[in-house]
Amino acid sequence: MNIRFYHAKILLSEAGHAFSILEGELWVRGTRICYIGECADSCEIFPKDGPIIWDREIDVNGNLLMPGFKNAHTHTAMTFLRSDADDLPLSEWLNCKVFPKEERLKKGDIYWLARLGILEYLTGGITAGFDMYLSPQEMAKAAADSGFRMVLTSGFNDFVSSPEQMEEDFYAVNEMSSLTSFVTGFHAEYTTSLQNMERVAALAQKLHSPVWLHNSETRQEVEECIARYGKTPTQLTDELGMYGYGGGGYHCIWLSEEDMAVFQNRKLYAVTNPASNLKLASGICPAEQLLACGIPMAIGTDGPASNNCLDMFREMFLTAVLPKLLSMDASSMDALLALSMAVSGGAKAMGLSECDCLAVGKKADLILIDLNQPNMQPENHILKNLVYSGSKQNVKMTMVDGKILYEEKTFHIGVSPEEIYQKANEVARRVRGGT
């Protein structure tokens, strides 16, 4: 498809965090952006090609085209547990509610539960997810069938999956579709034996892959790791040789200064998950301190069992304001840093170097934000409006890989949302009922 967007505000970002807004046109040919500028005549831009035959020409009416949000940590298929286990401590939530109910899942369930989560991503302008969960191949198929971009890692631990399974998933998912990719990972230190962690490190070395894990999400996790090994999860995993090809941690709340030095030296990414961390009373990620150390950051929603929604607007707002609470200083953490994390930061963490910004040659993973809504007026500062006042309500369109998957509340993802709701409710009912 060739699609021309005109009368647009276009969010550009240069090296670092400098954003600018260009008023003009953005053209998509196939899966990529082929032009951004003020001109309207394709023969002038591509004199050798002749006029581009447009499949659609969309008058954007002064609204904002921007790169899609990258949800850099999630468990998409946990939609079945949404609002089924709230207001509980993390350990009780995980051990008494999540793990037992996951055992009741059957083959095929993950596929439909993931398709539900992907629908929700599209409504909120999320164009790629970084998913850790059971059955990565089912999950990846749900993404590919939806036309959605998904990076997957393994939730391997002492009870789930294996290094052999992870290796199989690595090849299967990386080869499944241009939209899906896989990197090595495991659930967390507290669910994985030393021997199994050593096997992860060996596999990452063999596959030349980064390693990702839940890291320092709770104070208890870090204290127990120190009691077991005399070192923090970050130090332990580093010494096990996990990070020869990089990687990073999800949550990253209770990092010591030595841990931050490891992140810095190994060029590891820290992904913050603020809504989930509030809801599970895990704490506040010291994002400002991490950025000051030069640690690259991204933002994730975490899964729908703990958040409970998959909304990067909520996460951006929290990423910008929680450091203010932590320091009791309202000037902490400029909003545009949160925006940068939610877009290019996520793309870099996920290895999606072709999806980090709007530029010629990049993948057309982009969204259209409605500025003609009361929450985005007046236009004192469009980007601060976006971070502090924006909402899923402002998402008019979500495009992944050059295809419009969501537009004006309508999905174009191959099946009807009603079918997905029905399948997801069937699974949720079965799991609740224990049958």
Added chain:
Amino acid sequence: MNIRFYHAKILLSEAGHAFSILEGELWVRGTRICYIGECADSCEIFPKDGPIIWDREIDVNGNLLMPGFKNAHTHTAMTFLRSDADDLPLSEWLNCKVFPKEERLKKGDIYWLARLGILEYLTGGITAGFDMYLSPQEMAKAAADSGFRMVLTSGFNDFVSSPEQMEEDFYAVNEMSSLTSFVTGFHAEYTTSLQNMERVAALAQKLHSPVWLHNSETRQEVEECIARYGKTPTQLTDELGMYGYGGGGYHCIWLSEEDMAVFQNRKLYAVTNPASNLKLASGICPAEQLLACGIPMAIGTDGPASNNCLDMFREMFLTAVLPKLLSMDASSMDALLALSMAVSGGAKAMGLSECDCLAVGKKADLILIDLNQPNMQPENHILKNLVYSGSKQNVKMTMVDGKILYEEKTFHIGVSPEEIYQKANEVARRVRGGT
């Protein structure tokens, strides 16, 4: 207008915080709810009246009808400062950004700025606001012209308004429209001399009116009040005789146990404003402790200069999760308490006893929530979905006083949103430019 909603889920609430959901019909005659139940034949329900002639019959398609949200603390017309003064400490924000720019407002500006804020309320299912700002009569006219319900109080302090002006506003606003009402109030202890506070107390006694103020929003405010008077703002205002007819405080973060006893004894309401309190690094309201003391609570967005959006979904989420962070216990504050505060709690604080729940004879201030959206699926628990996962995106319709003011992204408020955006941008540009 007579409007019949059918195929609805209807949120009912009994004494206390017990919610239930009835599947059936809700009928509106004029400004009030005249029937809730399963029956579909008006002649059976009202045998003396003959059949009701419906102006509209709306198939709700299994979605949720619920009372509108009550925004119990706001400065609606501060839309002109949205995203114009972010990431600054509260005192600098107020003294260097807000107060100087407010001086540049001209007569008539407040009206249009308020109309913009009211548009935003409608998009988020807010059916009533409790507003403190300059020019209450302009503000009230904006509400009445929009068909929106608004309770107003005075922002009186040493620099703005006067007791005489407040008394004039009291009569003018209370008589202006059945949608507008006025109670006495003043900005805060730290902006108001002892003599002026004594004049507020005398006026409240004379008018038999409750008194409202910003109370204990920052630690500095409380410490400085103690340094000035040897007592907290709560103790001081109580001893000045402010609360003969009740009232309450906005923010209520740094209350002592003695302060809580005053709230309890005087039956004062505490209104929490969590998003604003995070963004301005003011702290976390000890909501769970306040509720445990039996202090009635409500939720407000605060104004768009500090929040920056007017979204009760964001506020409900934060009201439910911030107590978990404060106590480091994820079982703190059940989500349904936050929902109750956002609906009936607000109505009670604002004196809107006819708008607190859906019941026969109550005012038809109600909203329709789209459950057929991915963030509200599966339906493990509809109300926890609403608090933890709901968004303005789910608001299909907002009705105030029996009139549909917003439906499927279209406003019915007398003027076009474009005209309101244009006027608000004109004011914002003028104030930014200093002309």
